Amino acid sequence: MNQAAENIYFNPWDPAFRANPYPHYRPLLAGPPRILDLFGPTAMVTRFADVTAVLRDHAHFSSVRPRDPSEPPNEGPFAGARTMLFSDPPMHTRLRRLVSRDFTPRRIREMEPRIREIAKHLIDAASRKGDFEVMSIANALPVMVIAEMLGVPPDHYEQFKHWSDTVVSGDNTLPGTPLPDEFHAATKALRDYFAEEIERRRKQPGTDLVSALVAAHDDAEAMTADELLAFVLLLLLAGNETTTNLIGNGMLALGRNPEQMDLLRQHPEMMPRAIEEILRYDGPVQSTIRFTTENVNLGGTELPANLGCFIIVAAANRDPAQFADPDRFDISREPRDHVALGEGIHFCIGAPLARMEGAIAIGAMLERFPRLRLKNPNAEVTYKGSYFLRGLNSLSMSID
Numbered sequence: 123m124n125q126a127a128e129n130i131y132f133n134p135w136d137p138a139f140r141a142n143p144y145p146h147y148r149p150l151l152a153g154p155p156r157i158l159d160l161f162g163p164t165a166m167v168t169r170f171a172d173v174t175a176v177l178r179d180h181a182h183f184s185s186v187r188p189r190d191p192s193e194p195p196n197e198g199p200f201a202g203a204r205t206m207l208f209s210d211p212p213m214h215t216r217l218r219r220l221v222s223r224d225f226t227p228r229r230i231r232e233m234e235p236r237i238r239e240i241a242k243h244l245i246d247a248a249s250r251k252g253d254f255e256v257m258s259i260a261n262a263l264p265v266m267v268i269a270e271m272l273g274v275p276p277d278h279y280e281q282f283k284h285w286s287d288t289v290v291s292g293d294n295t296l297p298g299t300p301l302p303d304e305f306h307a308a309t310k311a312l313r314d315y316f317a318e319e320i321e322r323r324r325k326q327p328g329t330d331l332v333s334a335l336v337a338a339h340d341d342a343e344a345m346t347a348d349e350l351l352a353f354v355l356l357l358l359l360a361g362n363e364t365t366t367n368l369i370g371n372g373m374l375a376l377g378r379n380p381e382q383m384d385l386l387r388q389h390p391e392m393m394p395r396a397i398e399e400i401l402r403y404d405g406p407v408q409s410t411i412r413f414t415t416e417n418v419n420l421g422g423t424e425l426p427a428n429l430g431c432f433i434i435v436a437a438a439n440r441d442p443a444q445f446a447d448p449d450r451f452d453i454s455r456e457p458r459d460h461v462a463l464g465e466g467i468h469f470c471i472g473a474p475l476a477r478m479e480g481a482i483a484i485g486a487m488l489e490r491f492p493r494l495r496l497k498n499p500n501a502e503v504t505y506k507g508s509y510f511l512r513g514l515n516s517l518s519m520s521i522d
């Protein structure tokens with residue numbers, strides 16, 4: 123593959139690439155999946171049709187990384203325990219079924235008044251300070267909501283946020299380089315904290331999600347203690363940074379397109395569409411990963427067995443074959459399927475919660491600050507360290 127001839131540049135470890143990966147997706151979208159050398163051959167899957175084909179075909183595209191038996195044990199946050207995100211059927215089916223009973227849209231809807239209350243409280247605190255920092259809401263709301271859902275005291279949320287940020291930033295470690303000490307310390311602290319919480323709930327059950335999951339664990343078809351701990355950590359990691367970045371990336375897109383912000387202000391009923399457009403246009407998850415289980419042809423490219431594949435959902439969401447004028451942010455766009463929340467059996471289990479939190483937070487900010495705007499819509503913004511989870515370090519907006 124001659125990358126230079128095709129004008130392809132793909133380097134998720136380059137901060138300039140991460141600051142704006144979208145132009146780099148264009149040449150990839152213009153042809154069949156390429157195999158690039160990213161510390162080893164890796165398939166780049168970007169076109170909407172290819173991305174959805176992969177996400178619907180877990181038989182050929184596994185979520186489990188093939189491991190060499192001589193490799194040292196997994197040192198990630200889940201310490202070797204399978205989570206639904208990194209498993210295939212039948213294990214995935216079993217894990218997802220066990221938690222689905224307690225992670226229903228109804229249970230999520232019941233949280234709505236409380237989420238509104240938390241958002242209001244956060245905006246009150248932030249607006250007393252003159253300049254309004256969007257990320258102070260975006261960072262705090264999702265972790266407070268999850269902490270509450272898991273039944274842990276809300277005043278521990280800053281500690282959680284710190285641990286979870288440290289674990290997420292481990293993503294930015296170059297392949298083959300050991301993960302930093304802070305990553306291991308944060309992982310251990312999270313595991314120890316929740317191991318204790320689970321034990322406490324086993325003795326003294328409450329009405330929270332952890333107690334419900336502990337009970338599911340004690341049913342005939344049991345979740346093991348390790349799986350339960352891994353799921354709680356997955357919820358914290360998968361549900362936290364992503365939703366933060368939905369709010370942050372969304373406010374940036376609205377700030378850079380003030381006519382769209384005005385439209386949304388005049389038509390608050392357009393909020394559900396606006397949330398889908400934010401997810402499509404600048405989604406919090408850029409890419410997920412799959413591994414081929416055997417030789418397979420994808421969109422005209424032969425992929426060998428055991429090949430790592432970047433399934434770049436954020437590129438698929440800018441595919442001109444699926445979306446007219448894909449680089450335009452337009453909340454009145456005719457809704458079409460996007461893949462920002464995945465597709466197929468791993469479709470985001472937290473989607474109803476993420477959409478609700480995004481709508482509440484963005485709606486509350488627009489309502490509270492009628493003159494909310496970016497001081498300088500062209501000012502550069504900086505992004506956090508992870509390519510896979512795309513989010514801003516800070517976003518200061520003017521309220522008067």
Ligand code: HEM
Pocket residue numbers: 177206207208218268356357360361362364365368405406407410411435461462463464465467468469470471472473475476477
């Ligand atoms: C806007 C915010 C969010 C985005 C963009 C997002 C995106 C995604 C995506 C793309 C996947 C599929 C990954 C794959 O197929 O490899 C996924 C799965 C998942 N998400 Fe989310 N997510 C968000 C919020 C949440 C929240 C709030 C929670 C939980 C509280 C959550 C929990 C999960 C879990 C547990 C999975 C694994 C599902 C499975 O493997 O069956 N996510 N998410």
